[in-house]
Amino acid sequence: MTSPQPPKPRSTDGDRAAPDGGVPRHVAIIMDGNNRWAKARGLSGVRGHRAGVEAVRAVIRRAAERDIETLTLFAFSSENWKRPKAEVSALMELFLMALKREVRKLHDNGIRLSIIGDREGFSASIQKHIARAEALTADNRGLHLVIAANYGGRWDIAGAARRLAERVAAGELDPAAIDEQALDREVCLAGDAPVDLCIRTSGEQRISNFLLWQMAYAELYFTPLLWPDFDAEAFDLALDDFRRRQRRFGMTDEQIEAQGA
Numbered sequence: 001m002t003s004p005q006p007p008k009p010r011s012t013d014g015d016r017a018a019p020d021g022g023v024p025r026h027v028a029i030i031m032d033g034n035n036r037w038a039k040a041r042g043l044s045g046v047r048g049h050r051a052g053v054e055a056v057r058a059v060i061r062r063a064a065e066r067d068i069e070t071l072t073l074f075a076f077s078s079e080n081w082k083r084p085k086a087e088v089s090a091l092m093e094l095f096l097m098a099l100k101r102e103v104r105k106l107h108d109n110g111i112r113l114s115i116i117g118d119r120e121g122f123s124a125s126i127q128k129h130i131a132r133a134e135a136l137t138a139d140n141r142g143l144h145l146v147i148a149a150n151y152g153g154r155w156d157i158a159g160a161a162r163r164l165a166e167r168v169a170a171g172e173l174d175p176a177a178i179d180e181q182a183l184d185r186e187v188c189l190a191g192d193a194p195v196d197l198c199i200r201t202s203g204e205q206r207i208s209n210f211l212l213w214q215m216a217y218a219e220l221y222f223t224p225l226l227w228p229d230f231d232a233e234a235f236d237l238a239l240d241d242f243r244r245r246q247r248r249f250g251m252t253d254e255q256i257e258a259q260g261a
Contacts, residue, residue: 024196024242026070027063028211028218031056033202033226040226046090051228053094057102062232063143064111066239070144070192074210078118078152092126095149099129103136110142116188117151144192151188153212160186160213187213194218197242199235201227219245 031052038048056073063071076091106113115130122130163186167173173182184190195211195218203224207215221238223230 022243023066023068023239024219025068025193026072026195026197026214027068027239028072028074028195028198028215029059030074030198030200030208030210031227031230032200032204034228036202037226037228045087048228049087049091049094053098055228055230058232059230059235060106060111060143060145062235063145064109066236068143070146070189072116072146072148072189072195072211074148074151074208076117076149076151077209078121078150078155079209081121081150092123096123096126096129099126099133103133106133106145107137107140110140111137112140112142112144113137114144114146114189115149116146116156117149118155119150121150146189146192148210151210153207153209156188156211157183157213184213189214197221197238199223199238201225201230217247219247 034048034052035045036048037051038045041047059073060071075095080091081088103113113133115134119127119130160183164173164178164182168175168178189211195215198207198211198215198218199221200207201223203222205220205222207220219242221241223234223238225234
């Protein structure tokens with residue numbers, strides 16, 4: 001497997017997490033429940049995925065309105081290839097359609113688009129449109145929209161470790177210099193703040209190999225809503241829940257209170 005384009009160095013500013021009472025800088029969403037939404041209505045799974053596209057649009061709009069810096073959406077995991085061939089084929093068609101039709105709208109609204117994951121698993125046409133979309137929006141300074149497609153957290157960490165090993169083998173890096181910061185610079189999204197809030201829809205309570213490194217201190221929010229029913233109001237509820245939480249990062253309540261004094 002090959003990694004996506006080389007990661008940008010993480011800035012010192014990117015290491016800061018969102019404070020209590022604020023808007024999360026980086027929100028990640030596991031969009032789950034399209035098939036169940038469709039089944040409950042007697043529709044095909046493909047219809048569920050199409051309905052989920054509108055929820056994607058609503059959440060992107062709200063994230064931009066709420067001044068969130070990075071929004072990462074888990075669109076297709078490396079394990080999703082195991083699904084029925086017809087469903088996988090339909091998902092790829094939807095992905096290609098979105099790349100063709102939605103990117104200009106993102107660009108016109110100042111949104112920067114990145115795709116993370118193993119691109120070699122996609123068709124040449126999808127890879128071409130990914131490159132075009134990223135190039136078109138590369139200089140935008142609004143919301144950073146990240147789509148995780150053919151992505152897995154273990155794949156991400158393994159790739160980072162391999163790149164560090166290659167540098168050691170080439171004599172460019174002392175093994176003693178490999179620490180958390182070195183690995184952090186090699187994983188996907190190295191230039192963005194760590195994930196502050198991870199939302200999963202459909203009532204499932206697991207992270208499914210998503211951004212394992214980047215979510216080390218993320219707050220987790222689970223909602224029973226199926227993804228096509230997750231709208232801007234539901235997103236606001238998740239953000240409000242985050243705002244009320246106290247984030248300790250290993251510290252005691254007394255230390256947190258002292259910091260706020």
